[in-house]
Amino acid sequence: MRLVLAFLAAIGFAGSAAADEHLPVELPHATGAPHPEGNDYWRIHHMDMLLHDRDLTMREGIRNVMPGEDEPIQASLGECFDCHGVQDDAGNYVTFEDERHFCRVCHDYAAVEVDCFMCHRSTPSETKELRIMATPDDPSSIEAYLARVSGEMSE
Amino acid sequence: MTNRAEMTRRDIMKSGAAAATLTLAPGVTLMAFGGTAEAAGRADAGKRWGLLIDASKCSEDCNDCVTACKVENGWGKDAEHGHISDEQAPEWIRKVTLKDKSTGRTTSAPVMCQHCEEPPCVDVCPTGASMQRVDGIVLVDKHICIGCRYCMMACPYKARSFVHETITDQVEQSPRGKGTVESCNLCAPRIDSGRIPACVEACENAGHSAILFGDLKDPDSPISKALKQYPSVALRDDFELNPGVRYTNL
Numbered sequence: 001m002r003l004v005l006a007f008l009a010a011i012g013f014a015g016s017a018a019a020d021e022h023l024p025v026e027l028p029h030a031t032g033a034p035h036p037e038g039n040d041y042w043r044i045h046h047m048d049m050l051l052h053d054r055d056l057t058m059r060e061g062i063r064n065v066m067p068g069e070d071e072p073i074q075a076s077l078g079e080c081f082d083c084h085g086v087q088d089d090a091g092n093y094v095t096f097e098d099e100r101h102f103c104r105v106c107h108d109y110a111a112v113e114v115d116c117f118m119c120h121r122s123t124p125s126e127t128k129e130l131r132i133m134a135t136p137d138d139p140s141s142i143e144a145y146l147a148r149v150s151g152e153m154s155e
Numbered sequence: 156m157t158n159r160a161e162m163t164r165r166d167i168m169k170s171g172a173a174a175a176t177l178t179l180a181p182g183v184t185l186m187a188f189g190g191t192a193e194a195a196g197r198a199d200a201g202k203r204w205g206l207l208i209d210a211s212k213c214s215e216d217c218n219d220c221v222t223a224c225k226v227e228n229g230w231g232k233d234a235e236h237g238h239i240s241d242e243q244a245p246e247w248i249r250k251v252t253l254k255d256k257s258t259g260r261t262t263s264a265p266v267m268c269q270h271c272e273e274p275p276c277v278d279v280c281p282t283g284a285s286m287q288r289v290d291g292i293v294l295v296d297k298h299i300c301i302g303c304r305y306c307m308m309a310c311p312y313k314a315r316s317f318v319h320e321t322i323t324d325q326v327e328q329s330p331r332g333k334g335t336v337e338s339c340n341l342c343a344p345r346i347d348s349g350r351i352p353a354c355v356e357a358c359e360n361a362g363h364s365a366i367l368f369g370d371l372k373d374p375d376s377p378i379s380k381a382l383k384q385y386p387s388v389a390l391r392d393d394f395e396l397n398p399g400v401r402y403t404n405l
Binding site: 054058059060061062063064076078095097118119120121123125127128130131132133134138140141142143145146148149150152153 | 197198286288289290294296297298321322323324325326327328330331332333334335343344345346347348349350351355356359364367368369376377380381
């Protein structure tokens with residue numbers, strides 16, 4: 001792990017000292033707004049942040065690590081690929097099986113295995129509704145459901 | 156956008172749920188979570204989610220709850236049956252039809268993880284992967300599941316199954332992969348975002364409303380009222396596991 005950190009720190013320093021084209025690998029371009037923490041921070045700390053979020057999500061049911069944001073549920077690996085999806089020549093998103101996948105570009109170079117995609121989806125998701133809290137007027141919301149059922153029972 | 160590099164775990168804990176804070180002395184505070192946890196998106200220890208299944212409303216030829224679960228969680232594709240018998244195939248929920256041999260009367264009901272209060276699958280797990288959330292949902296943390304399948308043997312309801320094949324194209328909210336055990340998680344990702352489980356929604360949409368979902372700890376919830384009013388059973392009540400899933404008119 002120490003070697004990995006050293007490597008990622010090296011990328012980070014290279015990135016901060018010069019432009020990204022001086023990285024040992026060519027990173028696929030991402031869409032969307034840049035990370036407010038900066039790319040260097042993410043290159044060094046992404047595994048810690050993902051591990052942290054995984055326990056919050058799985059064990060404590062906290063899907064929303066930053067309430068008040070426009071898209072509030074942000075403890076999700078799936079959200080990475082909203083911006084970091086890589087398309088092939090035909091315009092289809094490549095999975096982790098493909099060496100052009102965003103995660104593999106660095107990880108193949110560093111020879112660090114990624115286990116995430118044995119279970120997780122590695123391409124942008126078509127369905128994203130569970131990332132947003134249900135509003136009471138949503139028929140599938142717990143509140144709307146309980147109101148319906150209570151009404152039926154009192155009849 | 157918030158800068159996550161500057162957020163600590165404590166910040167996230169505080170932001171994740173409405174926290175009532177009581178200052179005891181300068182720098183010493185007591186914090187209580189709960190209350191509006193549903194809106195804040197956090198498993199709430201003040202709740203225990205459960206289901207009440209009315210077998211008299213469940214139609215023998217309807218399979219909508221199972222189909223909805225497959226769509227929601229991405230299991231049940233033909234590719235997963237490649238090297239195994241149908242008995243071994245992933246199965247989060249199944250329809251069971253009972254027949255009284257003497258009278259010929261049949262009843263049908265779905266069986267899924269019963270979300271026991273005293274889950275044997277959690278007792279036997281050597282890694283802590285088989286776990287119970289504070290709101291009573293029993294599920295597998297696949298990050299640390301080693302695929303030993305003790306929990307499958309321990310479960311008296313045959314609720315758990317094992318993934319035998321490499322899975323691709325998973326549903327975003329339902330990661331699943333080869334070598335891990337899985338079962339109904341009461342649609343925890345849906346509950347965390349304030350939605351009812353997929354099977355409950357499908358049953359209602361099919362016009363049966365045979366599955367009643369709600370908070371067993373809240374005496375005013377429809378499920379608690381129904382349990383108080385009508386006779387119900389827990390499957391294999393003799394094990395005293397106090398399941399969160401109950402049946403009536405079985």
